[in-house]
Amino acid sequence: MSMATMPYPTWQERWVRPAAQVCPECRGKGYNTIEIREEVTLYEGDYPVTVPVVCYKTRPCWRCKGKGMVREDR
Numbered sequence: 001m002s003m004a005t006m007p008y009p010t011w012q013e014r015w016v017r018p019a020a021q022v023c024p025e026c027r028g029k030g031y032n033t034i035e036i037r038e039e040v041t042l043y044e045g046d047y048p049v050t051v052p053v054v055c056y057k058t059r060p061c062w063r064c065k066g067k068g069m070v071r072e073d074r
């Protein structure tokens with residue numbers, strides 16, 4: 001049978017990969033960011049000055065391991 005006469009395979013005949021969906025934990029970014037807020041006091045002697053400090057810690061997502069996509073188990 002030549003290539004021209006072969007029928008196109010239907011979707012049932014094709015090899016189907018497991019469906020992947022966007023990770024619900026990180027929303028497809030692949031990482032989670034934690035915001036840490038603290039207040040630091042400078043010059044604690046006569047003139048104390050309190051300053052708010054905001055830090056961000058970024059880690060790979062625990063669910064998708066940084067890929068952004070999760071395999072859907074059926």
